[in-house]
Amino acid sequence: MANSYDVIVIGSGPGGYVTAIRSAQLGFKTAIVEREHLGGICLNWGCIPTKALLRTAEIKHFSEHAKDYGLKLNGSIEADIKDVVQRSRNVSARLNAGVGYLMKKNKIDVIWGEAKLTKAATDGGLGEIVVGKITKKIMQPQNPVPKGTLGEGTYQAKHIIVATGARPRTLPGIEPDGKLVWTYFEAMVPETMPKSIVVMGSGAIGIEFASFYRDMGAEVTVVEMMPQIMPVEDAEISAFARKQLEKKGIRILTEAKVSKIEKTSNSVTAHIDINGKTETITADRLISAVGVQGNIENIGLEALGVKTERGCVVIDEWGRTNVPGIYAIGDVAGAPMLAHKAEEEGVICVEHIAGLETAEPLDKKKIPGCTYCTPQVASVGLTEAKAKAAGYDIRVGHFSFSANGKAIAMGEDQGIVKTIFDKKTGQLLGAHMVGAEVTELIEGFVVAMNLETTEEELMHTVFPHPTLSEMMKESVLDAYGQVLNA
Known part of the structure; x- marks a missing residue:
């Protein structure tokens, strides 16, 4: 059958597209399904464009301290936020095109649309997905679907790998609205530079945006529920980082919680519970960086009986779910939710499918974590x-x-x-x-x-x-x- 494959990967983020490439290298007829951008969140709205923004902030910081290096700059350093954002978007666009090239190079079919699992591969048969119209857009702006690619229809494969990634987690009463309360999507493409920001959450995403906006001149307050910022890090390292961030002017509140917010036409007031009292901070914008959750909804997992737990797909050491022929890798399969972990999981999964003796389970204790603040x-x-x-x-x-x-x-x-x-x-x-x-x-x-x-x-x-x-x-x-x- 023309629509029949050995392996179908749902999602083209770093985990998905790398898995598809390794699958093709191993001789499998492979397809990948994507509804928005090749490269997923990481290349388009996460890891890569944020590093482009942080690089701009770093250069601005060094320029403002040129005299420390024996240099004199005539005139002030001014940031044009539209140009800053456009550079970041251009970096993503270049890598997005690169993924498209890799798909062609490895003869991987790209299917555009929203995938839904409709049948598992039982008794040696083929699993099945139905790809329909794109009904929900997570990332903006939407890329046009390339001409000559596959789209809506029914597709079959012996092995279906779910790599649908994750999205920002939201808290009741503090839901992002795209204007005053931002997720990382909006924080990455501001139309104007806010003069003040409240960042809710001090994980990697929160701290990176706090660092960026502070270096760009905004007043920044970070609110963290735990006793230390970057809670997964060693306490000594976290404490040192906190001192350095505070030296650059970031205000950090730990063991604190944003209990509610109030909005005006162009500002947001955060009510913060701390030390048994409530403090209010009014800022131009609030960034919600309280974690991410797996994209497990509306893709047919429940109907096929695929086990999920705490918003993620449950897998074994090879990426297998409890349902034959269905696998999951990357953020949708749980912590740590990192692009490099997703890539390695995908390679391990497909090499195990191929029966390679060299395939070994991933040791999560040896996965590095990085935060690109200053x-x-x-x-x-x-x-x-x-x-x-x-x-x-x-x-x-x-x-x-x-x-x-x-x-x-x-x-x-x-x-x-x-x-x-x-x-x-x-x-x-x-x-x-x-x-x-x-x-x-x-x-x-x-x-x-x-x-x-x-x-x-x-x-x-x-x-x-x-x-x-x-x-x-x-x-x-x-x-x-x-x-x-x-």
Whole structure:
């Protein structure tokens, strides 16, 4: 049958399109279904365009501190928010086109529309989906559907992989309205620059937007329910990051909750419960960054009996659901909701389908997390608190950016590298960083953990000088009382 495939992937985000490519590489006839943008949230409205915005903010920040580098700039630095946003959108458009090229290169059929599972692959038969008209648009603006691609109809496959991603979670009474109360969609494309912002939530999304808008000149208040910002991070790293963010003028309220909001024509007042009292803050806009939830609704999961839990599809280590022939990967399959986790899950899923002996389940303890605020935060593995709670007797090493020649030369001498080892075996249990470019450095520790590298091997590794990476080795040395430059 013309509409019959070995593998159909629903959703073309990083997890979906990478899965489709690996599927095609393994010789499967493959199709991918998308209702809005190739590349999904990450390429179009998440990971990539936010980094373009943050790069602009970083350049603006350096320009305003040019005298610290012996430079004089004539005139003031002004940001044209329309041009700032357009640059971000152009970056996304370029990558979106790149995904389209990859689909053609790998001979993957792209089916445009909204997919619904209608039949599972039972008794060796084929599963089935029906692709209908696009009725709900999450991302704006809508890209035109390319000519010559597939659309509405019934499609069959032996293996159907759900990669529908996630969307912003909303709180009752504080629902985004697209004007005064924003999700990350609206925060990414402001028509004018707000003079003041309240950010509700201090995870990666909230803190990145807080950092961006503050560097662009807005007054920013962050409201977080937990005792620390970036709650998943090591407490010491979080506390250091908080001090640096507060130094740049961001007001941070922890153990606080936005209980209700009031709107005027062009401002929003947040009522914040903190320390048994209620404080009100009026700002131009409020960004709701209280997490995301999986896109599990209206795609036929319930009718086929696919098990879900807490808004996500339940899977095993190979991405299989409880229903034969139906799989799930990425955000829709649960935490951590990260693009690189989705990609790896998808590759593992389809390689297991192909029967590759090299396929191995994903070890979620070795998935790095990155927050691209200023200063950056990056981590992998167990925090100090979690390592202790797990019963490990640990060694902890630290090294400060203020003792690193490259960091000082860069004018970026505020930061920490922290490493955690099992005292008994020398196993690297976790690595946590805050400071310039740590999102680029963290992968060194991820590789070390995957190779089961011990402290002795890390201490005998030669790191280039002068680099920020030297701090990684120094942190290891510090854990064992051998630090050289501090």
